[in-house]
Amino acid sequence: MRLLIVTSQFPIAGEPNRGRPVYQTIRELSRLATVRVVSPVASYPRWAQPRSYLFRASDDAHTVEGCDVQYVRYPALPALTRPFNGGSCARALHAPLKAFAPDLVLSYWLYPDAYGAMLAARKAGLPLVAGARGSDLRVRDAISRGLTRPVVRAAQRLLVVSEDLGRVAVENYGADAARIRTIPNGCDASLFHPADRAAARAQLGIAATDAEVVTYVGRLVAEKGLRELLEACRTLSAARPRLRLVLVGEGPMREEIASRLAGDPSLQVTLAGAQPPAEVARWMAASDLVTLPSYSEGHPNVLVEALACGRPVVATPVGGIPEVVDADSGILVPARDAAALAAGLAQALDRRWDEAALARKFSRDWRQVAEDTLEACEQALHESRTTLAVSAAHAR
CATH class of the missing domain: 3.40.50.2000 (Glycogen Phosphorylase B;)
Incomplete structure (x- = not known):
């Protein structure tokens, strides 16, 4: 399977630990499938840097061990462009998606990343799997909540890291419970183990x-x-x-x-x-x-x-x-x-x-997380192809 993964929750030059659980999953996925990461990065003017977090500009040539990654930029202004960031993200994704020609798009972080991925995948006629991490479902502002809802409903599979997030997706966003898969995080036992x-x-x-x-x-x-x-x-x-x-x-x-x-x-x-x-x-x-x-x-x-x-x-x-x-x-x-x-x-x-x-208490490693993620993607791809085949048969 060829997977295009869209996420901003990924290491960048100024923030090497960014999105570490997502990175761990993708690194293991890359051993199971053909994977390319496209990481969309909001590009702010020098005079309008975000104040809500420590913004660090990315280096488009930054490399990440074990992953094929491409960084793309889209223009943004703090708060002002929030309603449009998903569309801007989509425009930045069209060319990389076409060049890689994936079977499926998997996107972590629901808005604007997965919203942009949804539009780009829809244009290319590809299924979408979306992954929620927590704060992207527990959204405060009404604009982002409204733009998160269509992503949650459109995704062939919605991957969540806890049962609690799955309930939030159903109750607050109208997600189809049958499409939700709970995939808890793993742990690298080579690093995290008892020590003196x-x-x-x-x-x-x-x-x-x-x-x-x-x-x-x-x-x-x-x-x-x-x-x-x-x-x-x-x-x-x-x-x-x-x-x-x-x-x-x-x-x-x-x-x-x-x-x-x-x-x-x-x-x-x-x-x-x-x-x-x-x-x-x-x-x-x-x-x-x-x-x-x-x-x-x-x-x-x-x-x-x-x-x-x-x-x-x-x-x-x-x-x-x-x-x-x-x-x-x-x-x-x-x-x-x-x-x-x-x-x-x-x-x-x-x-x-x-x-x-x-x-x-926890023996689950990142390989298991990757295997569960790939299984959800395979299910989504199979359902998408089945639906297309049925539609084509009815059209004849």
């Missing part, structure tokens, strides 16, 4: 072997519950002076966090920045627990990886998180509640956890 905590701390320069290390991995944005996390750690610091918070990632809240730390010496926080997967695994190994106090999630891979490293988690019962975390692997606390988060962190730090049992 003391050795990891020594390698990362954590001098206090008796420190209580709480690690967060992800974008530095308010929606991840970082303000509540800082407040929770401040609350705990008086009774737990050995508590240390590590934030692994980048985002628009970095300056706010740094400013708060400068004015609050009671907080012991390390801003580790964005890290490659091997270093993320090292930080997890060095930790006592991993936390993700998000307001909204799909199927957070960071929690799967934390458990694979034998580390318990403290998170919120939102989205697909309850499908990952149970009473034997972590503690769930209400979102947006710093006091409850502080109590959950303290409870998790005081509890003795079975590291080996935590690590056994």
Whole structure:
């Protein structure tokens, strides 16, 4: 099968860890089928760079290990062109699609990526499979919600990372439940596995072997519950002076966090920045627990990886998180509640956890994710060809 994959959730020169779960899936898919990635990148004028995230321009010649990728650009302005970005994306896709001549188009991220892919696939007479990651289904603005709906309904298969997202697609967008396939994320066991905590701390320069290390991995944005996390750690610091918070990632809240730390010496926080997967695994190994106090999630891979490293988690019962975390692997606390988060962190730090049992909880690798994805694409292609054959027979 020849698969054209359209997604902006893919590594770019300035952001090598971008869309890592999508990249892991595509790399394995490339071993099972003939795959080309076309990554559409919004191109903003210098005077109108987005403020909602740390925008990093891509390099069109950037290469990604194990993947055949082509970066294409379409013009955009923050907020103003949002209703038109899907159409602009489609125009950027027509030529690459024609040149590759795929059997099917698979697109991750529903708007504008999959919307553009839908228009381009429709023009070429090809079936579309769309993949939702979480935030692209839990859309805030009415414009994007309205433009997401036709993609969800048009896709021959809608791939979601959690059962919760499948319910959202049906209830909020009118998706056909029979076309939805839940394909949870995998985990790279060669990187994420139990490792000696003391050795990891020594390698990362954590001098206090008796420190209580709480690690967060992800974008530095308010929606991840970082303000509540800082407040929770401040609350705990008086009774737990050995508590240390590590934030692994980048985002628009970095300056706010740094400013708060400068004015609050009671907080012991390390801003580790964005890290490659091997270093993320090292930080997890060095930790006592991993936390993700998000307001909204799909199927957070960071929690799967934390458990694979034998580390318990403290998170919120939102989205697909309850499908990952149970009473034997972590503690769930209400979102947006710093006091409850502080109590959950303290409870998790005081509890003795079975590291080996935590690590056994997830054994699903990215090859299995790719196989499930390819099966869904094969089903969609077979149905599409069957429909065309029936239509042609009726026309005669």
